[in-house]
Amino acid sequence: MKWTSAVALSSLIFCCAACRPGISSGMARETSYTVGPGEPITHIRDLVGHWTGRSSCEQRLLDITLDIVLSNSDHIEGTLKYSSVFKNVGFPMGIYRLHGVFNNGNLNMIGDNAHDWISKPDEAQTIKNLSGRINSTTYRGQLVECQQTFTLTRRPATMAIMPPKDSSIWHTRFR
Secondary structure (H helix, E strand, O other): OOOOHHHHHHOEEEOOHHHOOOOOOOOOOOOOOOOOOOOEOOOHHHHOEEEEEEEEEOOEEEEEEEEEEEOOOOOEEEEEEEEEOOHHHOOOOEEEEEEEEEEOOEEEEEOOOOOOEEEOOOOOOOOOOEEEEEEOOEEEEEEOOOOEEEEEEEEOOOEEEOOOOOHHHHHHHOO
16 A cells, blocks of 8 residues: 555644633634734634633742633633643642623633532542633733732644554654
């Protein structure tokens, strides 16, 4: 069997934040944003994406990842993951769901401490809501309960290369 560029292209799978499992209780729709870098967002479909950044809370510097999707009924949903920037301090990672309200460039992401935890590190942890201004590349605001600012930056969708079904071709062509 001859290896062709068509086979190579067919083995590429593009993944986006809107397709990440566990983000939504319903099926998430893939959407692509239609505004340029740094431009205002006017439609909720342009919120969809993978956003990363840092903030501090409870005297800890945190890495934050927020994946925003739209549910089938056009509700804004997200999954927020946080962990310590300093991996050796023993601060556990937490993951929870948020529900969004968007109006004129302002995005509030709100969670319910009793129901929205996916991975709660300990009983003392509480959900931190986000409130701020968002454009096509940056979400800046406040972690409300911490009274600390955050800045998140949209990251491009990731690309995964999947090997062809015949793994011997993969080993001979890509090693």
